Amino acid sequence: MAKPTIILLIFFSAALLLSACSGESTEISSGADTLDPEISAAPVTPTKSESGTEIAEPVQIRLPMGYIPDPQYAPYYVAVEKGYFAEEGISLEFDYSFETDGIALVGAGELPFAVVSGEQVLLARAQGLPVVYIFEWFQRFPIVVISKASSDIKAPADLVGRSVGLPGFFGASYVGYAGLLAASGLTEDQVQASDIGFTQIESLLTDQVDAVVGYVNNEPLQIENQGQEINVIKVADVADLVANGIISNEETIANNPELVSGFLKALLRGLADTLADPDEAFDISKEYVEALEDNRKNVLMASLDLWNAQPLGISEISSWENTQQVLLDIGFLDSPSEDLESAFTNEFISLDQP
Numbered sequence: 001m002a003k004p005t006i007i008l009l010i011f012f013s014a015a016l017l018l019s020a021c022s023g024e025s026t027e028i029s030s031g032a033d034t035l036d037p038e039i040s041a042a043p044v045t046p047t048k049s050e051s052g053t054e055i056a057e058p059v060q061i062r063l064p065m066g067y068i069p070d071p072q073y074a075p076y077y078v079a080v081e082k083g084y085f086a087e088e089g090i091s092l093e094f095d096y097s098f099e100t101d102g103i104a105l106v107g108a109g110e111l112p113f114a115v116v117s118g119e120q121v122l123l124a125r126a127q128g129l130p131v132v133y134i135f136e137w138f139q140r141f142p143i144v145v146i147s148k149a150s151s152d153i154k155a156p157a158d159l160v161g162r163s164v165g166l167p168g169f170f171g172a173s174y175v176g177y178a179g180l181l182a183a184s185g186l187t188e189d190q191v192q193a194s195d196i197g198f199t200q201i202e203s204l205l206t207d208q209v210d211a212v213v214g215y216v217n218n219e220p221l222q223i224e225n226q227g228q229e230i231n232v233i234k235v236a237d238v239a240d241l242v243a244n245g246i247i248s249n250e251e252t253i254a255n256n257p258e259l260v261s262g263f264l265k266a267l268l269r270g271l272a273d274t275l276a277d278p279d280e281a282f283d284i285s286k287e288y289v290e291a292l293e294d295n296r297k298n299v300l301m302a303s304l305d306l307w308n309a310q311p312l313g314i315s316e317i318s319s320w321e322n323t324q325q326v327l328l329d330i331g332f333l334d335s336p337s338e339d340l341e342s343a344f345t346n347e348f349i350s351l352d353q354p
Helices: 009-022 071-081 099-107 118-126 171-183 200-205 219-225 250-255 257-276 278-285 294-307 317-329
Strands: 059-064 090-095 114-117 131-135 143-148 163-166 192-195 211-215 230-234 244-249
Touching: 059 099, 059 114, 071 090, 071 257, 071 278, 071 294, 090 257, 099 114, 099 118, 099 131, 099 244, 114 118, 118 131, 118 244, 118 317, 131 250, 131 257, 143 171, 143 200, 143 219, 163 171, 163 200, 171 211, 171 317, 200 211, 200 219, 211 219, 219 230, 219 294, 244 250, 244 257, 250 257, 257 278, 257 294, 278 294
Parallel strands: 059 090, 163 192, 163 211
Antiparallel strands: 114 244, 131 244, 143 211, 143 230
């Protein structure tokens, strides 16, 4: 199995590509004077009402989501639709670009927030990007190994000697797969893993592989909708890894803590409302996901358990230690962080939650 040895260059490549497309210098700058006021978190000069009272304009924020419009983003849609972000003085725009774009822009100080998976934070910081994970949205790692029920693959040990297809040897899918094996006392050479691209459903249904790696709220649902009985092995049942959450950067945290606090307060309210009333949240999502049909409500329902925790949004050092160890084991990190706790913070998450 070939492993990428320079995967981290993608962060910088994404930023360079964005700069090249705009005709600007390709040097990544972290200076505040380079921010585009249309996409930054820079406050806007207040206007005045007819009575002369100053009215602060909302801060315009573009949020890279890392994926296409989808019911799994219901907490964000709810928070916008119910005015929670507006109450915090934030006007939020959803940007459905790649995760790597988001982490590069936040790391360069061009955007204040992005939705990013935990392992990407450690990889970015190892390359000197000052990103910080501030909210653990997914409390359970969403990666799973899916197989036909007839294959009788019910536990990690059943994967020994079997063929497993992955979207690639990168990203959360590979990290979750490697973490599953390690936590189960298995090594990668005991399983016949291959890169099948994003063809998991076709590859499994046509028996090209014995099992595939995907997301618990995506591929298993689509396969079951086709009438196929399956077994699902959840990474989260055996390995506590850091999954999707919100990142910011050191500059924003230091210079604009009120913005960070307000952003997370609004998101917490949207998340709490979604967990309390997923039917309402799904209906709201229809305003943000084009042609969203009721048969996709299972995506949202399958996501609820991934998010739920008491309190919401908190990440633990043990989860970061586990995630770092997997990255070391697969060669994505050369050495452990000298200050792992600097990769995340819980200081902006109110324990007095809705």
